[in-house]
Amino acid sequence: MITLALYIWLLPLLAFVIQIFLGKRLPRKGDFISITAIGISYLLSILLFVQMLTNYNPEFYITAAVPWLQVGSFNINMGIYLDNFAIVMLLVVTTVSFWVHIYSIGYMHGDPRYNRFFAYLSLFSFSMLGLVVLDNLFGIFIMWELVGICSYLLIGYYFEKDSAANAGKKAFIVNRVGDFGFLIGLLIVFTTIGSFSLLDVQQGVAQGKLTGGLLTAAGALLFCGAIGKSAQFPLHVWLPDAMEGPTPVSALIHAATMVAAGVYLMARITFMLSFDAMLVVAYTGGFTALFAATIAITQFDIKRVLAYSTISQLGYMIMAIGVGSYTAGFFHLTTHAMFKSGLFLGSGSVIHAMHNAMEKVGVHEDPNDIRLMGGLKNKMPVTYYTFLIFTLAISGIPFFSGFLSKDAILGGTLAFAMSQSNPVHYLLPFFGFTAAIITAFYMFRLVIKTFLGEPQRPDFYKHVHESQKVMTIPLMVLSTLSIFIFYTLPSLNPISAEHGWFEHLIEKPESAVSIQLGHPVLEISEHVAHSAHVNGMLVSIIFALTGIVLAFAFYFWKKVDVEALTGKIKPLYDLSFHKYYFDEIYNATFVRGLLLWNNFLAWFDLKIIDGIVNGSAFITRNFSAFSGLFDLGFIDGIVNGVADITQGIGQRARKIQTGQVQHYILGALAGLVLIMVFVLM
Amino acid sequence: MNSLLPYLITAGIVFTLGIFTIIYKKNAVGVLMGVELVLNSVNLNFIAFARFVDYQLNGQLISIFIIILAAAEAAIALAIILNIYRLKTTVDVTQVSEMKN
Amino acid sequence: MEMQEILFYAILAFTIFSAAIVAFANKIIYSAFALLFTFIGFAGLYVFLGADFLAVTQIIIYVGGILVLILFGILLTQKIYDLKALAAHNPLFLSLSGGLFVAIILAVILSKNPWFRLVDKALNPTTSAIGKAILTDYLLPFEIASVLLLGALIGAVYLARVEGKKK
Numbered sequence: 001m002i003t004l005a006l007y008i009w010l011l012p013l014l015a016f017v018i019q020i021f022l023g024k025r026l027p028r029k030g031d032f033i034s035i036t037a038i039g040i041s042y043l044l045s046i047l048l049f050v051q052m053l054t055n056y057n058p059e060f061y062i063t064a065a066v067p068w069l070q071v072g073s074f075n076i077n078m079g080i081y082l083d084n085f086a087i088v089m090l091l092v093v094t095t096v097s098f099w100v101h102i103y104s105i106g107y108m109h110g111d112p113r114y115n116r117f118f119a120y121l122s123l124f125s126f127s128m129l130g131l132v133v134l135d136n137l138f139g140i141f142i143m144w145e146l147v148g149i150c151s152y153l154l155i156g157y158y159f160e161k162d163s164a165a166n167a168g169k170k171a172f173i174v175n176r177v178g179d180f181g182f183l184i185g186l187l188i189v190f191t192t193i194g195s196f197s198l199l200d201v202q203q204g205v206a207q208g209k210l211t212g213g214l215l216t217a218a219g220a221l222l223f224c225g226a227i228g229k230s231a232q233f234p235l236h237v238w239l240p241d242a243m244e245g246p247t248p249v250s251a252l253i254h255a256a257t258m259v260a261a262g263v264y265l266m267a268r269i270t271f272m273l274s275f276d277a278m279l280v281v282a283y284t285g286g287f288t289a290l291f292a293a294t295i296a297i298t299q300f301d302i303k304r305v306l307a308y309s310t311i312s313q314l315g316y317m318i319m320a321i322g323v324g325s326y327t328a329g330f331f332h333l334t335t336h337a338m339f340k341s342g343l344f345l346g347s348g349s350v351i352h353a354m355h356n357a358m359e360k361v362g363v364h365e366d367p368n369d370i371r372l373m374g375g376l377k378n379k380m381p382v383t384y385y386t387f388l389i390f391t392l393a394i395s396g397i398p399f400f401s402g403f404l405s406k407d408a409i410l411g412g413t414l415a416f417a418m419s420q421s422n423p424v425h426y427l428l429p430f431f432g433f434t435a436a437i438i439t440a441f442y443m444f445r446l447v448i449k450t451f452l453g454e455p456q457r458p459d460f461y462k463h464v465h466e467s468q469k470v471m472t473i474p475l476m477v478l479s480t481l482s483i484f485i486f487y488t489l490p491s492l493n494p495i496s497a498e499h500g501w502f503e504h505l506i507e508k509p510e511s512a513v514s515i516q517l518g519h520p521v522l523e524i525s526e527h528v529a530h531s532a533h534v535n536g537m538l539v540s541i542i543f544a545l546t547g548i549v550l551a552f553a554f555y556f557w558k559k560v561d562v563e564a565l566t567g568k569i570k571p572l573y574d575l576s577f578h579k580y581y582f583d584e585i586y587n588a589t590f591v592r593g594l595l596l597w598n599n600f601l602a603w604f605d606l607k608i609i610d611g612i613v614n615g616s617a618f619i620t621r622n623f624s625a626f627s628g629l630f631d632l633g634f635i636d637g638i639v640n641g642v643a644d645i646t647q648g649i650g651q652r653a654r655k656i657q658t659g660q661v662q663h664y665i666l667g668a669l670a671g672l673v674l675i676m677v678f679v680l681m
Numbered sequence: 682m683n684s685l686l687p688y689l690i691t692a693g694i695v696f697t698l699g700i701f702t703i704i705y706k707k708n709a710v711g712v713l714m715g716v717e718l719v720l721n722s723v724n725l726n727f728i729a730f731a732r733f734v735d736y737q738l739n740g741q742l743i744s745i746f747i748i749i750l751a752a753a754e755a756a757i758a759l760a761i762i763l764n765i766y767r768l769k770t771t772v773d774v775t776q777v778s779e780m781k782n
Numbered sequence: 783m784e785m786q787e788i789l790f791y792a793i794l795a796f797t798i799f800s801a802a803i804v805a806f807a808n809k810i811i812y813s814a815f816a817l818l819f820t821f822i823g824f825a826g827l828y829v830f831l832g833a834d835f836l837a838v839t840q841i842i843i844y845v846g847g848i849l850v851l852i853l854f855g856i857l858l859t860q861k862i863y864d865l866k867a868l869a870a871h872n873p874l875f876l877s878l879s880g881g882l883f884v885a886i887i888l889a890v891i892l893s894k895n896p897w898f899r900l901v902d903k904a905l906n907p908t909t910s911a912i913g914k915a916i917l918t919d920y921l922l923p924f925e926i927a928s929v930l931l932l933g934a935l936i937g938a939v940y941l942a943r944v945e946g947k948k949k
Contacts, residue, residue, distance in 0.1 A: 071917050659778030661712070662704050662872060669700070669880050676887045680894070686892075688827065691794050693888040695801045695820070701881030702805040702813075705871055710855045711810055714817050717848065718801055721824050724836075732831045738911055741833050742920050745912070748836075748843050749927045753934035755848045759855040760941035766859040775872070 001048065002064045002080050005133050008044045008090060009080075011037040012125035019122055023115030034118040035101045038125055042094040049091045052084055058507040060084055063135055063199065081135030081198060084505040085330065089132045089264060092334050095481070096256040096341045097125045099474035103345050104248040106471040107352060117157065117246070124150035128257050132264070136196040137186055137222075140265065144182070144225065147258045148175050154253060155245040167241035174238040178228015185221030188214060198268060205272045205512035215513065219277030222269055223284070230262025230314045233288040237582050239311055243303040247348030250303060255310050255344050256337035263317040263333050270326055271512045275521050282322025286413070286431035289315030291580075293438040297445070298577040301368045302347045305446050309394065310340055312435055316409050323428060324522045325412025326508040331497070332405035335487065339393040339402055342478035346387040349467040349475065350450060353380060357463035370446065375455035379464045382472045384451045386479040391447050393482040395440035396544040401482045403544075404497040406436065407537050415532035419524045429536075436540055440547025448555040495537065688729035695722040709762045709772040713755065720751045790830055797823030808871075814853055821845050835909040 015037035023030035052060070065079025101121060108117050127146035134140055148171075156168030190196060192214065193204035204210060210218060226232070231239035242254050253259070266273075266281060273281065289312045296308035313336050320329030353376075354367035365372060377384045393402035413428040455461040466472070485492065488500040497503050514520045553559040566573045578584070695718055702715030724744040731740025766772050800823060803816035821844040828837035871877075916924050 661774050661777075665700075665703055666876070666880055669883060673883050673887065676890070680890055687790075687794060688831070689892055691798060691827070693885070693892060694798050696888065697881050697885040698798075698801045698805045700884045701877055704880045705805065705874070705877035706810075706813075707871055708810050710852060710859065711813060713852065713855070714804055714813055717817065717844070717852075718804060718820065721821065721844070724840075725824060725827060728828060728831050728833050728836060732833075738908060738915050741836055741908060741912060742915055744836060745839065745916075746920075746923055746927055748839060749931065752843055752847055753930055755851050756934050756938040757941070759851050760938040762855055763858060763942050772859045 001051065001062055001082060004044050004048055005080050005082055005086075005090070008041045008048070008094065009126065009129045009133050011041050012122040012129065016119050016122040016126060019115055019119035023119055026115075029115040029118075031101075031105060031114065031118050034122045035098075035105075037122060038094065038098050038101050041125070041129070042098040045087075045091045045094040048082075048087050052087045052505065053501060056501075056505070058084065058505055065135060065197070076138055076196060077136065078139055079135040079197070080133050082133065084507075085267070086132050088330075088334060088502075088506065090129060092337045093125070093128050093132060093257050096252055096337055096478075097121070097128075099477055100248045100252040100341065100345070103251075103348070103471050103474040104246075106468045107248050107348055108246065113157070117154075120150055120153050120157075121248075121252070124154070124253060124258070128261070131261055135198055137189060137198065137201070137269075138196040140268070141182065141186060144229065144261065144265075145179070147253070147261060148172065148179070148229070151175075151242070151253050151258055154249040155242045157245055157249065161244070163241075164244040167238075167244040171238040171242050174235050175228045178224050178226070178235055181221045181224020181227075185218050185224070188218040188221065192218075201269075202271050202509075202512045206515040208516045210272070211516065215272065216274045216276045219269070219273045220280050223266060223277065223281055226262030226266050226318065227284065228262075229265075230259050230318060231311050232262070232284050232315060232318060233291055234582075236288060236292060236311050237579075237586060240304050240307040240579070243301070243307050247303070247344060247351060250307075251341040251344030251348065254307065256341040259310060259314055260317070260333050260337060263314060263321065263329060266318060266321045267326060267330050267333075270321055271509045273511075273521075274513050278322050278324065278522065280322075282319050282413075282416070282428055285315045285318030285320070285322055286428045287315070288312065289319060289435040290431045290438075291315075293435045293442065294576050295579050296442045297438065298573060300371055301366070302350065302370050302373075302446065302450065303344070303368055305370075305442060306340070306343055306347060309343075309439065309443065312439060313340065313394070316406065316432065316435070319428060319432065320409040320412055323413050323416035324508070324524065325409060325416075327503055327506045328405060328408035328412045330506055331487070331502055332402075332409055334502070335393065335401035335405045335482070338478050338481045339390040339400075342386060342390040342475060342482065343394070345471070345475055345478065346383050346390065349380065349383045349471055350376060352467055352471070353383075353464045354460075356465070357460040360463045361460040363457075363460055370449040372457050373450045373455075374453045375451070375461065376464060377451040379461075380451075380466045382466060383475065386472075386475040387451065388447060389479040389482055391443045395443050395548060396436055396540055397548075398541065399484050399494045401484055401487055403495070403540075404484055404487055407495075407540050408497070408533075410436065410540050411529070411533035411536035414536045415524050415529045416522075418528050418532055419522075433539060433543055437543040437547040440544045441551045444548050444551030445555055448551060452556060496533075685729055685733040688725060692722040692725040692729070695725070707773045707775055709765065709774050709777075710759075712774060713758050713762070716758075717751065717755070720747060723747065793823055793826040793830075797827065810856055814849070814856055817852070818845060818849050821849065832906065832908070834907055835912050 012034070015034045018033050019030050023033075026033070061081065061083035063079060063081045065077040067075065068078035069076040101118070104117065104121065108114055111117060124147060127143045127150060131140055131143035131147065134143060152168045152172045155171050156165050158164045159168070186196070189201055189210065192210040193201055195201065195204070205215065228235045239254060239259065243250055245254070292308045292311035292315060296305050296312065299305045299308065313332070317329045317332050317336070320326070320332060350373070351367045354373065358365060358367055389400065393400035396403045396406045410429065410432045413432045417423075417425045417427075417429050484494050484497075487502050488494070488497045490501070491499040493499065511521050554562055575581070699715045699718030699722060702718060703712050704715075706712050706715065724747055727740040727744045727747070729740075731738065762772055765777060769776065771777075797820055800816045800819035804813045804820060807813045807816060821840060824844075825837045825840040828834075828840060
């Protein structure tokens, strides 16, 4: 199995190497190499997955390591750690990656840097798979940075456009902020426990090598990395801009896999989170879920809506990890990867069609703008129906995958709040449920504006066509994977995955912190969990339906005048439309702050220092005026005399400076001789 | 061969020749060669001391760093010489006296 | 006298002789080639000192790198056969006296210390020991040296490039 995992991991690297060096000269610019590599990885992942299902053992894990870096007493082992969790993640990554590869054949067709695109996709697949299979935090960190690089390269793929180049830089720099925390967290772990390996860290924490405030700090700092990578508040600003990249990239990296890496990391280190660290995680995630959802309501760019939706859903997952619903969080990661990458690919199909139609008519407008769409249902039936399935899934409607996982998270937060004595923690389910209703609302707003209703721009509407097979087949596959049945087997219950393979095989690892403390970090009784689950399910169905009905009332039946309403709540609308002015705030504080500080220093120099100097000069001048008469006669004589002497000496001494290098060397030599004579005598 | 002195004497002679070269040559490249001679003789000293006095590797390591420095210095010096040649079409150090007075 | 010892003194003489040619040759190109032999002579001495790694480094960096640089410097900066410009030297007497001072100082230092009493130690290969030392005790200077080389690289490119040839 280890060998299988190695093949899965390293094949895309091989493809990358071939692609980057030879891609241009190969037939079809070598896209088949990347696709074959990821295809084999995909098949092998399925093989692993089948083995896991036949084992059907929640406790299963296997690990192997080799010494990787040995300098003096400093040792790092590099190895593979496979458990059910990693196997499922491998399958998720390879599935999405493979179908995105296929989709890209159509979407990127005719691009001048076609081979480079595929090379980057391969490199990304390699790094992401490495992040999943490696057994130690250091390796995870390396892969973490590699996926960051790939993200940078692919966001800035159309680097001729300034906005794309800037978006790439922004993503990279914002991630640096988070990664700084990650690095410090790693250092804390290594200095206290002396190993990066996940198993060693787990044992180390259990044995009490890392305790108290430092443990909380380590957890929170590692979480900083996740905040950056998973675009959580307050470092969420890069993800919407990352939509400048090609759409398949958004689907693969910025919806399904890389941004989920933060969640993956948090799940991996969930055993070392103390209660306080968990609270930080939970509140960050919960707040982000609600916060991003409110922005998504007012955006008009189809990809930006999806981007904010991604941030919001990632918030859900992070919150789930924070409240101890480990399985639910990872479950949502899995289902979300399927339907959100599907949504992005669907939007890509729409954008592609819009772009081609606009080119035919000669209109130069933004093909991403949903105000220019409408009525696309008749023109692009496959895209529409798959998009609808994904939307139903993300909104949390029963019979679709999203319902199962989102419901598990909401139940988890409710159970958490119910088992805590402090009523403030009811904020978490509040965040979750409110975000759920808003999610349903904005997703259906998107569907109605894009696919239903009347065409907004008849001039190029008639030129819109359904995309090629190579783009629609991935959509169909992913939409099939958004049906509940794949997650609930062997039971066929559409509203609960309790008895499905997923909840059976993915088991929350025992908290090392609990062992260290001698009592559980978080105690949620079976009874509370069950009642929370049932209540949460009912409420979440009602909320999702309410959101959908509201969306139809607003945008389809036009029962409510949207224009008038936005007019009435203008300040709120503006706040949401401008993303709570976060870019502006960061510009005004961090970027401008630095400039202001510089200006202040310049001002200080000009006004204060110069003022003091000038002031003292003024006083001195007045004083001088009085003593001047006396000076002129007597003192000046002496001063001038001294000055004349100095000048005379200077005039003569200047001759020593010949400008000849060798004379200087002779001088140095003479000095050396003098010193040696002095020392030796 | 099994004592320190021959090495030290050699290093001393080459050092002297290096200093002499630096002063004697008018050509900037020649001056640079003198510098290389000096650095080499110092290296020889370090290695000889490492073998006969220190019994450890420290001397050799320092000479490694000296070699690195010499490489960097040669590259920069030649770049400067090329620039001077381009500006004044000469590499005669006695002709380059912008720093005079 | 053993064969080894004869070889040793031969190399010594060879090194000093080539260094003298470097110093006294009239044509700069002769100096450059004499410098090549000086470097090789030094490498030979390093071998006698048991510094195998350094001997190889000496050949690679000095002979392969710096000397080639110097030759390029000579070729790029002048016409080789322009004898008038090349033969010009500073006054011999002044230079010799400068060298003499140095020689006297060194001689005094050498004669004042009882260095020749020291004993020898066994010869061991040093490459792996140097590698370990560089990555442990000498890690900081090693890193600084790498930064220095980078700086020198960029600086040399910046200084030597031809300005004003923008497209």
